[in-house]
Amino acid sequence: MLRVEGAVTGYGRLAVLHDVSIEAAPGQITAVFGPNGSGKSTLVKAVAGLLPLWEGKIWLDEQDLTGLPAHQVVRRGVTLMPQGGGVFPQLTVLENLRLGGYVLDSTREVEERVNQLLDEYPALARRRNVAAGNLSGGEQMQLAIARALVSRPRFLLLDEPSAGLSPRLVAETLERVAALRERGVGILMVEQNIREALRIADVCYILVGGANRWQGTPADLRDDRQIMELYLGAAGA
Numbered sequence: 001m002l003r004v005e006g007a008v009t010g011y012g013r014l015a016v017l018h019d020v021s022i023e024a025a026p027g028q029i030t031a032v033f034g035p036n037g038s039g040k041s042t043l044v045k046a047v048a049g050l051l052p053l054w055e056g057k058i059w060l061d062e063q064d065l066t067g068l069p070a071h072q073v074v075r076r077g078v079t080l081m082p083q084g085g086g087v088f089p090q091l092t093v094l095e096n097l098r099l100g101g102y103v104l105d106s107t108r109e110v111e112e113r114v115n116q117l118l119d120e121y122p123a124l125a126r127r128r129n130v131a132a133g134n135l136s137g138g139e140q141m142q143l144a145i146a147r148a149l150v151s152r153p154r155f156l157l158l159d160e161p162s163a164g165l166s167p168r169l170v171a172e173t174l175e176r177v178a179a180l181r182e183r184g185v186g187i188l189m190v191e192q193n194i195r196e197a198l199r200i201a202d203v204c205y206i207l208v209g210g211a212n213r214w215q216g217t218p219a220d221l222r223d224d225r226q227i228m229e230l231y232l233g234a235a236g237a
């Protein structure tokens, strides 16, 4: 399990997360929803080691991840896919994938892993020497996901994987995310597109004002009209 216990953090002196606790299980998709500014991105940044906690703990099973720098968090098996995917447009598909292996121990291991992923993502293999900026939107998202998998993460943190995508690509990208579950990867995903995210999520949390407001299954959430309308603008209706 990936567990956040009583997280408090923010920027400068401004506290953004006040006391947030969440759990994500392997092989499951845990979705975090909430109004704009409720602290969702701040939460994933803190889990990824990009923002230190002021209080609270982050655990990966029995390992304490609290206070580790981002590369150490990746080494222990928790990888962030930032908003927009974060691929480097001037670098080729192959170069982007190799960067995903920066925490692996040897160049040989990186090459093996990159080749495995090229086998799994044939559209990327066909375009391995093309600059990522020349890929279609859907291919860029595939590249972002494949790059995040190079380090063999146990948990993937996804910050709004559907942001900026056309409706067709939103569905395609979230299907690809759902497919990762079959590999046993645990997903902690922040999403604004509630309707599509509810199709694939196993467990949902709602943050409001940097604090836990609700948690349950997608079915519970769909049944709770009041919570949907109050906090999510009935977006999943």
Ligand SMILES: Nc1ncnc2c1ncn2[C@@H]1O[C@H](COP(=O)(O)OP(=O)(O)OP(=O)(O)O)[C@@H](O)[C@H]1O
Pocket (backbone or CB within 6 Å): 011, 016, 034, 035, 036, 037, 038, 039, 040, 041, 042, 043, 192
């Ligand atoms: N780098 C930063 N410096 C200062 N304040 C920040 C920074 N990043 C975010 N904030 C503030 O922290 C609060 C929470 O932001 P965060 O991005 O975590 O929310 P969110 O729930 O992900 O919102 P959205 O859905 O709009 O992306 C906001 O008030 C935001 O203005």
